[in-house]
Structure formats: C-alpha cells, structure tokens
Amino acid sequence: MAVWRTAGSQIARTAVVALVIAAVAAGANFGLFAPLDQALAQFRFAGNSRPPSGEVLFVEIDAASLEAIGVWPWPRRVHGEVLDALMEMGAAEVVFDIDFSTASNSADDALFEAALARAGGYAFLAAFQQFLADGTLIVNEPLKRFARHASAVSVNVDGDGTGLTRSIPTVLAGPDLPSIPLALVPTFGGEGARIFIDYSIDLMQVPRIPVHRLLAGAVDPSLVAGRQVVIGAGAIELRDFFRVPRFGVLPGPLVQIGAVETAKAGRNLSVPGAWPALALAGVAGLLYLAFGARLSLGRLAMVAVAASLAIELAAWAALGQAALLVETLPFHATAGALVLLALFEERARRWFESREQQARLAWLAEHDVVSGARSRHAFLADLDRQLAVEPAASLMLVHLGRLEAVNASLGHEVADAVAAQVVKRLGSLFKILPARIGGDVFALNLPSGLDDAHRSLLPARLRVMLGQPFEVAGHQVVISPTCGFSETSPGTPVGAAELLRQAEVALTTARQRHTGSAVFAPAQAQRIADRRRxxxxxxxxxxxxxxxxxxxxxxxxxxxxxxxxxxxxxxxxxxxxxxxxxxxxxxxxxxxxxxxxxxxxxxxxxxxxxxxxxxxxxxxxxxxxxxxxxxxxxxxxxxxxxxxxxxxxxxxxxxxxxxxxxxxxxxxxxxxxxxxxxxxxxxxxxxxxxxxxxxxxxxxxxxxxxxxxxxxxxxxxxxxxxxxxxxxxxxxxxxxxxxxxxxxxxxxxxxxxxxxxxxxxxxxxxxxxxxxxxxxxxxxxxxxxxx
CATH class of the missing domain: 3.20.20.450 (EAL domain)
Structure with missing residues (x-):
C-alpha cells in the first residue's frame, strides 16, 4: 500500500479512485447492474413478505373456463352473467380487465349493458393505450353504451426497460382516466405519475375463483360478499402476462391487484434509483483514500464485505419499514473495484521490493545462503576460468555421511548449522572457500601441485577434522566424511562440468565400496563412455x-x-x-x-x-x-x-x-x-x-x-x-x-x-x-x- 506514497503519486491514486466511481456511475446509468439489482430486489421483497388485505378477489378466466364456454372472445351475455352473479353474492365493486372498446352482436351487447345498469355504478371497465402499426398512439375506451353505466379505469402497466413490470401509471394521460387503485381505494392520494407496486405483498395469497365455477354456482357467496373483484385473463392462451420482480410471471389482472393492495397498504414504493448507492460509493472512495493504505489486503476485503452486507441489510430494512426500494449494486461494485485496486497496489509494492532484492539475489546466485559456501554454478564458473588459463586442476568432493539423518531427526535448523560449521572447518584447512554442490556434498578446488602422497593424507585429515562432534543447539552431531577425487590429465583438456562429474563418479565408487575415498580411474571413465555410447x-x-x-x-x-x-x-x-x-x-x-x-x-x-x-x-x-x-x-x-x-x-x-x-x-x-x-x-x-x-x-x-x-x-x-x-x-x-x-x-x-x-x-x-x-x-x- 505504501508504494503510492513512496512514489509520490497520491494525486494519481485519487484520480484512479475517482475514475473507478465514475465508471460505476456510468455502468449504473446504462443499466449494467440492472439484472443483479433485480435479483437482490427479489430477495428483499421475499424477505419482507406480508399477506394481502384479503379485500380483493381475482375472478380469473382460466383454461378450464375457456373450455367450459367453448369460444373466445366470450359473448357479452357471459360477462353480464358473471357480473350479475357477483353482485348477487354481495361484491362491493367489480373491475373488468377486459377490452370492451368494440361492439359485439346487438343482443349480447344489450344483455351486458343491462347487467351494467343493474350493477348500479359499481362496475368498472378497462381502458388502455396502445400503438398502431404505423406508430399512432390511441386510447381504447369502453363503448359509450357501456360507459353510461360503468366508469372507465386504466389498465396500462409500465416497463422499466429491462422487461420487468414494476409500476402502473397513476392516471391514463389524454382522457385522464384513473388507474384501478385510484378507483378502488378512494383514500389513496395517488401522488406522482406512477404507482410503484410493493411486491413484498404476497400476491400468491390473493383469493382466486375461476369463472366457470362462479357461473356453475359452485362458489360460496361468503368468498365474494363485501370484496372488490377484478376479472381478467389467467389462462396462458390469452397471453396477458408480465414479468415482475418477485414472482417471475403474473397475469395482468393480478398485477393490477398488486397495485390495489399497494394502495390499500399505503406503500407506494419510493424508487430513488442508483444515486444513494453512488453517494455511498463516493464515501467509500474517500475512506479508502484516507485509511486504505493502513489496512492489509485481507482486512480491506473483510471491511468491503462487511460494508456491502451492512448496505444490503439497510436496503432490506428500508423496504420493509419505509417502502423505499433502493439499488445497491453500484456500492457493491465500487467496493469490489477498490479491493481490486488494493490488490494492484499490493502487487506493485511487491514488484518494487523485488527490484530491491535483486542485488541480494545476485549474491545468492553465487553463494549458499545457509552455509555461506560458494554455489555450484559459481564454483563451476570459477573452475572454467582457471582451466582456460592453466589446464591443470585437482578436484575433491566431500560427502557428509549421516547429515540427511540429522536433517530428518533433528530438523533443518540443526542440519543447516552443521553445514555452516563444515564450511568453516574446510576453509580453515585449505584456506579456500568450499562450494556446496548438494545438500550433503561439498567441493574444493585443491591447490595446484598437490602430489599423490599429500592427496592420500587428505581423507585421514578430513576424518579427524570433520569427525569431531559439532555442537549445535545443545546437540552433539557426528558425521562421517567420504571423499572423491578427480584431476586433469596432461594432454586431455576437460571442462569444469566434466571434472566435477568424474569426481562424483569417484565419490559414488567410494561410498559403494565403503573405502572412505576413491580417485577417478580410467575404468570408471570407460563406464561413462559405455553409458554415452x-x-x-x-x-x-x-x-x-x-x-x-x-x-x-x-x-x-x-x-x-x-x-x-x-x-x-x-x-x-x-x-x-x-x-x-x-x-x-x-x-x-x-x-x-x-x-x-x-x-x-x-x-x-x-x-x-x-x-x-x-x-x-x-x-x-x-x-x-x-x-x-x-x-x-x-x-x-x-x-x-x-x-x-x-x-x-x-x-x-x-x-x-x-x-x-x-x-x-x-x-x-x-x-x-x-x-x-x-x-x-x-x-x-x-x-x-x-x-x-x-x-x-x-x-x-x-x-x-x-x-x-x-x-x-x-x-x-x-x-x-x-x-x-x-x-x-x-x-x-x-x-x-x-x-x-x-x-x-x-x-x-x-x-x-x-x-x-x-x-x-x-x-x-x-x-x-x-x-x-x-x-x-x-x-x-x-x-x-x-x-
């Protein structure tokens, strides 16, 4: 996190945060977060679920009713029979979510008109706007002969641009026709151009009666008495369905009932859009600039998750207590983006630190960090340079027997400390820094001019020097050295890698034969030649x-x-x-x-x-x-x-x-x-x-x-x-x-x-x-x- 301060780029950091918030605002404006916000709204509606008033009844034209009548559109006399039956059962008001804007046959229209007259003004007929093929906007209103006995009400719904029906118009513009909620709930003020439906009201609990049962006299009058009734299509074949935020798909009349129940509950939702979430996102950005650098990436992620959960809980409570439906995705997106920004800062900090470590890595490339010995790579490079000047060298490998057992039984720390002491003892004996070739193998480029007599004494000297116990962390560690020797032959130039391989062959021979030491011999070279062949x-x-x-x-x-x-x-x-x-x-x-x-x-x-x-x-x-x-x-x-x-x-x-x-x-x-x-x-x-x-x-x-x-x-x-x-x-x-x-x-x-x-x-x-x-x-x- 401190990389921004170190680089003197706090202004750039602020600009990046501002760019993040601007990008989120643009995404919200173009509906980028709409699908996820709708999913969250569905959970909020379900979490605040409440029953309907029970005062509204849905009389639906379902598939069984269509089959019972046998024809669609129904003769107007059938609608008259339905209205008469409902009024006889004591229905308070009846709303037809059905198109009566065109004439049928005279006899049926007369029968329906008579039923409307008998209803005494307690029936309402649907009116709606629609676009013709040429783009002309028209209003379909009930026939005048029907309108003399029943008021027209708007049954239009609003889309939100995402295919969801979230509201209905309060009044149908033009003829200024009221919506169904305004007609059925006189106490509802209807302020604003829309009535945002509260889908926390469980519309699945609204009583539903099929028309064919009503006409057959199979309905208990107590289910109808005193209730307001909405009649409309419930059958899939009639295609009067809308996608809604909570229940998936609902028939149009049930959407209208949702608006009526919203009005009865006095819960016309307030929908401020993304601005509250964007304002909170701005606050989050300011807090990130002020305190983000003090938190680790993990803690910052935890804070972001906690803040998102808190915002979501507040949105849930706002819907339940204040009928306020707010969008939260812009805040969540900002919180996630700030965590990603912190991740980028963390990676940048590590990159700068890695550059600072390159110098140390260069040293480590030529040394064993644990023991301080030369590395295998550096040792071979040194030996190659020596052989290029003077093609004569004598190489000795020392294997530290039982060091692996020490590592397994006493741990890496003890084994590494023993290796470091071995380097010191070998360096004091030969006055040169040995190289660590493997975990328990060290190499020395012996001084030139070392004859066979002196070389034959080296294993014994090593056994005496390295055989003395090593005191490490209260432990006495004893190892047993084994040596392998190789040297260049006159007239046969070899490279450092080959000389090391020869010494490794000799060391392997000494270990297999338990002789304590071995010198690379032509027979061993033959085995290598056979292997190459x-x-x-x-x-x-x-x-x-x-x-x-x-x-x-x-x-x-x-x-x-x-x-x-x-x-x-x-x-x-x-x-x-x-x-x-x-x-x-x-x-x-x-x-x-x-x-x-x-x-x-x-x-x-x-x-x-x-x-x-x-x-x-x-x-x-x-x-x-x-x-x-x-x-x-x-x-x-x-x-x-x-x-x-x-x-x-x-x-x-x-x-x-x-x-x-x-x-x-x-x-x-x-x-x-x-x-x-x-x-x-x-x-x-x-x-x-x-x-x-x-x-x-x-x-x-x-x-x-x-x-x-x-x-x-x-x-x-x-x-x-x-x-x-x-x-x-x-x-x-x-x-x-x-x-x-x-x-x-x-x-x-x-x-x-x-x-x-x-x-x-x-x-x-x-x-x-x-x-x-x-x-x-x-x-x-x-x-x-x-x-």
Whole structure:
C-alpha cells in the first residue's frame, strides 16, 4: 500500500479512485447492474413478505373456463352473467380487465349493458393505450353504451426497460382516466405519475375463483360478499402476462391487484434509483483514500464485505419499514473495484521490493545462503576460468555421511548449522572457500601441485577434522566424511562440468565400496563412455526405427477370455544387439530421451491397434519423466488423431512415482487426459509411494498389483497385502489387475478374492500381434503400453 506514497503519486491514486466511481456511475446509468439489482430486489421483497388485505378477489378466466364456454372472445351475455352473479353474492365493486372498446352482436351487447345498469355504478371497465402499426398512439375506451353505466379505469402497466413490470401509471394521460387503485381505494392520494407496486405483498395469497365455477354456482357467496373483484385473463392462451420482480410471471389482472393492495397498504414504493448507492460509493472512495493504505489486503476485503452486507441489510430494512426500494449494486461494485485496486497496489509494492532484492539475489546466485559456501554454478564458473588459463586442476568432493539423518531427526535448523560449521572447518584447512554442490556434498578446488602422497593424507585429515562432534543447539552431531577425487590429465583438456562429474563418479565408487575415498580411474571413465555410447545409440535408434512392440495377453478371470494385451517395447540394435529394457529405459529417463521414445510408443501402439480386426482399447504406460519434461496431453491427442483411434479406446498406465511430490499440476494433467475420454491405470501398485491419502483423490480408474506380490503366492504375508489392495480398490470403485500370474493355484486364488483382470506367463508370453490372435480375434481388448 505504501508504494503510492513512496512514489509520490497520491494525486494519481485519487484520480484512479475517482475514475473507478465514475465508471460505476456510468455502468449504473446504462443499466449494467440492472439484472443483479433485480435479483437482490427479489430477495428483499421475499424477505419482507406480508399477506394481502384479503379485500380483493381475482375472478380469473382460466383454461378450464375457456373450455367450459367453448369460444373466445366470450359473448357479452357471459360477462353480464358473471357480473350479475357477483353482485348477487354481495361484491362491493367489480373491475373488468377486459377490452370492451368494440361492439359485439346487438343482443349480447344489450344483455351486458343491462347487467351494467343493474350493477348500479359499481362496475368498472378497462381502458388502455396502445400503438398502431404505423406508430399512432390511441386510447381504447369502453363503448359509450357501456360507459353510461360503468366508469372507465386504466389498465396500462409500465416497463422499466429491462422487461420487468414494476409500476402502473397513476392516471391514463389524454382522457385522464384513473388507474384501478385510484378507483378502488378512494383514500389513496395517488401522488406522482406512477404507482410503484410493493411486491413484498404476497400476491400468491390473493383469493382466486375461476369463472366457470362462479357461473356453475359452485362458489360460496361468503368468498365474494363485501370484496372488490377484478376479472381478467389467467389462462396462458390469452397471453396477458408480465414479468415482475418477485414472482417471475403474473397475469395482468393480478398485477393490477398488486397495485390495489399497494394502495390499500399505503406503500407506494419510493424508487430513488442508483444515486444513494453512488453517494455511498463516493464515501467509500474517500475512506479508502484516507485509511486504505493502513489496512492489509485481507482486512480491506473483510471491511468491503462487511460494508456491502451492512448496505444490503439497510436496503432490506428500508423496504420493509419505509417502502423505499433502493439499488445497491453500484456500492457493491465500487467496493469490489477498490479491493481490486488494493490488490494492484499490493502487487506493485511487491514488484518494487523485488527490484530491491535483486542485488541480494545476485549474491545468492553465487553463494549458499545457509552455509555461506560458494554455489555450484559459481564454483563451476570459477573452475572454467582457471582451466582456460592453466589446464591443470585437482578436484575433491566431500560427502557428509549421516547429515540427511540429522536433517530428518533433528530438523533443518540443526542440519543447516552443521553445514555452516563444515564450511568453516574446510576453509580453515585449505584456506579456500568450499562450494556446496548438494545438500550433503561439498567441493574444493585443491591447490595446484598437490602430489599423490599429500592427496592420500587428505581423507585421514578430513576424518579427524570433520569427525569431531559439532555442537549445535545443545546437540552433539557426528558425521562421517567420504571423499572423491578427480584431476586433469596432461594432454586431455576437460571442462569444469566434466571434472566435477568424474569426481562424483569417484565419490559414488567410494561410498559403494565403503573405502572412505576413491580417485577417478580410467575404468570408471570407460563406464561413462559405455553409458554415452548407449545414450547415442538410443538416440539413433529412434531415427532408424530400431524399436518394435511385443504384446502379452491380459485375461478376464470370470469369462476366461483375453480382454487385453500389454505392449512391451523392445530394442534390436545393429551394434549392441538385443538391449534389455532394464538397461536402456533408465538411460532414456536420465537423459530425457524417454519423452521422444514414449511418443513413438504411443503413436505406434495406437497405429497398430487401429489396424487390427479386433476392437481394442489403447492404454499407454507413461513414465513420470514424460509428465515432467514432455507434453503428455498433446502426445495423446496427436496419437489418436494420426491413428484414427477413438479416445474411449485409450488406457494410460502411470506409476506411483508420478505423485511423489503431490503436484497439483500433475493431477490436472491426468484430469485433462480423462477429459479426452481415456482411462487411467495405476501400475506397479504397492512398491512405490502408495498412500491412502492420495489414492482416494487420484483420477485413476484401475489399480495394477505389482507382480512382486503375485509371484510369491501362496504366501500368507503377500496374501494379506493383495487382499487389502483388492478390498480397498473395491471400496474406491476401481478395477483391479494382477500382474505376474504364473500358476493355476495363483489364478484360482485371485479369482476367489474378486480380482477382475490378470496377466502373466500362465496365459502367455509377449509376442507379435498375429502370434496371440490380435489380428484375427474380434473380442474387445485393452492394450497397456510400456515405454
């Protein structure tokens, strides 16, 4: 918030607030907030609901009445009969919301005129304005022969520009005809050009009598006696309906009754529009300028919400107590806009702070903030500069054994304090600042000219120096160092990164052999060369189409039929021969080649499956590396598009390592895959990071029990595990697949505990499509593709 004061832009801040309020005022003027204001008004009307007076009766021309008479418009004699019946029952006054401006046949008109005369001036007939096709405004009034016995009243209604009927004209201009409320409620002053209807009066409680029941004598006279009656259309077919703020749609006569009830209650609503809310919005803007910078974003949002609630409660009370209908959306919109403005200010403040931190970040880029050691990046840059001048260097890596255990048992603070003391001890021994390569690995560029004899003494010196307990926060921490050495060879220039990799290989060798230290040797270099050779051959293999797929059947235990196959990728290298997946898959994952390889497997499996005679589904086993480095969703879309395979025929298998970081992005990717129509299966379940806390939330459809639990069956311990997995999967409504089934006894056991699908050598080894009947069989299958 202080960014405005710091930048000296308080005037600009004031201008922005003024612009916000002006924009809200413009939006209110153009009706931008009308739909939401109408929704709020509906809640206010409902919240202040009150019963009608009970003095007004709606005699409606409903569908049953239309059917009973059999013709529309009704003969005028029918209206006369209705009027006579009502007057005989003691109706106080009767208003016809029906057009009598044109003549009917003489006999019927005479009968109706006679009924009006018998009513003795207590009947009222409708008059209304309308526009002709040419735009001429005319007034439809009752025929003069009728008007001699009954007064004309206006039945026009007002729209508010949004399709809602909120008011009626007090007087019909031109002939100066009064509205129905003025005619039926003489005590109502009728000040103003409109009568705004109070829809808090529950018009659903107004008594309603169908005309056909009245004419049939089926109405209790006590329901009519002493009441004012409005007669009009209630049937949908007559199309005399209006949208109103509370009840949705009401027939026109009931809208007129709402106006009459409003007049009887003396609650002609006052509708000041948006100005009160805009005035309060201006006050909110002033308060924001005065105090907004002192509040956090969260507190400001809470104040804005509280103010909006208070305004809304006040509007509710104003409607109930003072018949005042005010618009509140302009205030709510202003409050929301001010919160967004505060959010922008907060982001701007953070941006300025981030610029102030750049200098510190530059230091952090070259140092480990916890221990004070040089960073890996800075260390390699320094070493590269040294090698460019003098191509001779000796590198030592020190691994701090048990530091990870200290971190886990005593916490980060203790482990970080130990790392800081290690840096000091190493610096005092070699008079140089070490670099922190990893959490528990430090590197030193040893002084030039260090011979083998001196280097051989370094591990012992380090064990003595670093083996002494570290006193941290009342704890005594003991670590065990392990060393790995590498150095440049005459005539064989290497870069800093390569020299560091060699030292890491030596350190790994020392840790594996528990020798305390190791020096990088040519044999180790050969292993690296072999790994590079495998990596290069692997990359060429993709371009030269050296991979192929084999398929292993999956069986349905209930039917005994093959319902799927798992496709396994194989590599036949011209130079290396048949390379085991156990050798090339890890290399592909470490180098990122798994992304391209997985893409090939996906496309090839989909292509083959689409060409088989059997209707198979495609299930793709995707490595966690593919999720992190590739675009799995894009790969799946392309494979389906190229092959023409339907999305619902695709089943993708993932391993539990995908969820090791509980990454919401990964979960979103799986949801996107499912949205394409594919199925998700969790492979090798039980051997990785299984957790009930995430399994219940994962977007997976199948659980594949790892073969390590199946091949040892019958084994009491593994039986307990398998049965638990099956029970859990059943409760989670997920299909179970068992891998590694090799004996009939295992098959029978799995069938007995409810496993649906199985695969293993008992049912067949991996083979070509034609070898296992994929080309000739017509059954539906599921293909699980392993990359």
């Amino acid at each position: 495998l990596d290069l051959a692997l990359r060429r293999a993709l371009d030269e189409n050296q991979f192929h797929l084999l398929f292993q059947p999956q069986m349905d235990l209930k039917s005994g039929a093959m319902v799927g196959v798992e496709a396994l990728v194989r590599w036949q290298s011209p130079e290396l021969g048949l390379v085991s997946p156990a050798d090339f898959i890890p290399v592909a994952e470490e180098t990122g080649v798994i992304v391209a390889l997985g893409d090939w497997v996906m496309r090839e499996a989909c292509r083959q499956a689409a060409e088989w005679a059997s209707t198979v589904n495609i299930s793709v086993n995707v490595s966690s590396i593919q999720f992190r480095l590739g675009n799995v969703v894009g790969t799946v879309k392309r494979a389906l598009a190229e092959s023409g395979l339907a999305p619902e025929r695709l089943d993708i298998e993932i391993t539990e390592s995908v969820f090791i970081d509980n990454d919401e992005t990964m979960r979103g990717t799986l949801e996107s895959l499912r949205a394409l129509g594919v199925t998700i299966a969790l492979d090798d379940f039980g051997t990785g990071y299984s957790s009930l806390s995430y399994l219940s939330k994962l977007p997976v459809d199948r659980i594949k029990i790892d073969q390590a639990f199946i091949r040892t069956l019958p084994d009491p311990h593994n039986e307990a595990i398998v049965e638990s997995i099956v029970l859990m999967a059943r409760r989670l409504e997920k299909t179970v697949v068992a891998e590694g089934v090799e004996t009939e006894e295992q098959r029978a056991y799995l069938a007995g505990i409810g496993v649906e699908l199985v695969q293993g050598y008992l049912f067949g080894r991996p083979g070509l499509p034609e070898a296992i009947g994929l080309v000739e069989r017509a059954e539906r299958s599921t293909i699980a593709v392993s990359a």
